Amino acid sequence: xxxxxxxxxxxxxxxxxxxxxxxxxxxxxxxxxxxxxxxxxxxxxxxxxxxxxxxxxxxxxxxxxxxxxxxxxxxxxxxxxxxxxxxxxxxxxxxxxxxxxxxxxxxxxxxxxxxxxxxxxxxxxxxxxxxxxxxxxxxxxxxxxxxxxxxxxxxxxxxxxxxxxxxxxxxxxxxxxxxxxxxxxxxxxxxxxxxxxxxxxxxxxxxxxxxxxxxxxxxxxxxxxxxxxxxxxxxxxxxxxxxxxxxxxxxxxxxxxxxxxxxxxxxxxxxxxxxxxxxxxxxxxxxxxxxxxxxxxxxxxxxxxxxxxxxxxxxxxxxxxxxxxxxxxxxxxxxxxxxxxxxxxxxxxxxxxxxxxxxxxxxxxxxxxxxxxxxxxxxxxxxxxxxxxxxxxxxxxxxxxxxxxxxxxxxxxxxxxxxxxxxxxxxxxxxxx
Numbered sequence: 325x326x327x328x329x330x331x332x333x334x335x336x337x338x339x340x341x342x343x344x345x346x347x348x349x350x351x352x353x354x355x356x357x358x359x360x361x362x363x364x365x366x367x368x369x370x371x372x373x374x375x376x377x378x379x380x381x382x383x384x385x386x387x388x389x390x391x392x393x394x395x396x397x398x399x400x401x402x403x404x405x406x407x408x409x410x411x412x413x414x415x416x417x418x419x420x421x422x423x424x425x426x427x428x429x430x431x432x433x434x435x436x437x438x439x440x441x442x443x444x445x446x447x448x449x450x451x452x453x454x455x456x457x458x459x460x461x462x463x464x465x466x467x468x469x470x471x472x473x474x475x476x477x478x479x480x481x482x483x484x485x486x487x488x489x490x491x492x493x494x495x496x497x498x499x500x501x502x503x504x505x506x507x508x509x510x511x512x513x514x515x516x517x518x519x520x521x522x523x524x525x526x527x528x529x530x531x532x533x534x535x536x537x538x539x540x541x542x543x544x545x546x547x548x549x550x551x552x553x554x555x556x557x558x559x560x561x562x563x564x565x566x567x568x569x570x571x572x573x574x575x576x577x578x579x580x581x582x583x584x585x586x587x588x589x590x591x592x593x594x595x596x597x598x599x600x601x602x603x604x605x606x607x608x609x610x611x612x613x614x615x616x617x618x619x620x621x622x623x624x625x626x627x628x629x630x631x632x633x634x635x636x637x638x639x640x641x642x643x644x645x646x647x648x649x650x651x652x653x654x655x656x657x658x659x660x661x662x663x664x665x666x667x668x669x670x671x672x673x674x675x676x677x678x679x680x681x682x683x684x685x686x687x688x689x690x691x692x693x694x695x696x697x698x699x700x701x702x703x704x705x706x707x708x709x710x711x712x713x714x715x716x717x718x719x720x721x722x723x724x725x726x727x728x729x730x731x732x733x734x735x736x737x738x739x740x741x742x743x744x745x746x747x748x749x750x751x752x753x754x755x756x757x
Contacts, residue, residue: 362496363413364503370394370409370423378411381421381485387653388473388480389423392628397475400624402615404428405474408508410500412493420493421483422471422500426508427614429466467512469505471497472520474615476658477545477698477715479523491528498535505722519718521545529718537718543699543740544712550657550687550694557685568707568747572681575674579638582673586682589635589647592623598644602663622649622661636682638664638675648679650686657687659697677704684708702742712742 367373370391382389398407405425412420472481482497484490505514519537522529554560561569589595600619607613626633629651638646646664650657664675687695697705
């Protein structure tokens with residue numbers, strides 16, 4: 325009797341697989357505990373470092389790595405973060421720079437999650453630990469070292485010198501973060517280290533995983549490409565199909581009928597208290613709120629960035645009922661913090677949507693190629709024409725066993741997916757170059 329050949333591969337030897345896994349774990353442990361060949365300079369304030377050398381690495385990269393911005397956050401940032409900086413050298417040459425933050429997280433900054441936002445596995449897990457959760461959260465006090473900026477989204481915490489292979493530099497980043505975490509021990513134990521908001525533009529991340537960092541995808545950044553043919557906001561409106569263009573114009577009519585106007589605001593110092601009230605209206609219901617901006621933040625930001633900062637408000641008479649800030653980061657405009665009167669919005673005023681539209685006008689005025697709108701409120705941003713760009717965090721716990729557990733837990737965490745929307749006329753938007 326003839327037997328047909330099969331393509332089944334023999335089952336992997338479990339013992340051999342275990343030996344290979346243990347061998348690899350041992351090699352990674354040795355690698356993590358072997359000093360790299362890099363040199364380092366560390367500082368608690370940006371002005372303690374050599375300014376021109378810092379600029380030589382971060383120049384032309386993120387606005388959040390500019391010394392003026394970092395100085396502003398030191399002076400006007402949340403009370404529960406401590407900025408930390410590192411420069412990485414190969415010989416005498418600076419090859420990378422890190423702007424990190426140590427954030428102290430307490431239980432009062434975490435709220436009950438909405439079941440609709442989580443997977444079924446997480447719901448079961450939450451139900452199982454519910455009896456202990458309330459007390460644990462109440463007593464929580466954790467320090468987290470973040471390579472990145474908790475006041476923004478995107479890859480804003482690490483810069484690599486131009487022309488260098490990132491995969492060769494990630495071990496230096498991991499070494500620097502290890503040293504920063506150890507140096508902070510005098511202020512309290514720091515268990516978690518996070519590399520925040522890695523994007524597809526970063527390469528060589530397998531080297532970071534060798535140091536037991538585990539990736540977790542988060543909500544995407546919603547990005548609107550600015551067509552080069554758009555010279556004014558009216559050009560953007562003309563590119564929309566009839567339905568979306570009508571909706572945008574109806575927003576203006578509703579606000580006008582309520583006595584509201586949208587206008588730019590400068591000299592924010594005299595409006596700091598009102599802007600802060602509106603900002604708190606938006607963030608107070610957030611399920612996770614690691615940081616809260618102080619009242620001085622927006623006016624200080626205006627002073628630090630000058631013409632790279634804009635603020636638009638919705639004003640009803642003498643009262644500001646909404647505001648949004650925007651930043652110019654090279655060829656990218658960032659629709660930054662927003663705040664509005666929830667009672668007025670609940671009454672039917674499209675304050676939030678109109679403020680989003682105002683950031684498009686700023687992006688076009690600045691001649692930017694893209695508008696970054698962040699990872700909240702995915703539906704209305706998709707309706708503007710924004711498309712999702714993936715982002716991930718890389719997380720590491722100081723205990724090796726916790727890193728092993730994180731692999732399974734992080735794989736079960738779900739995140740919202742951006743809806744598909746096509747608000748433009750067919751073939752109306754040419755490819756941005």
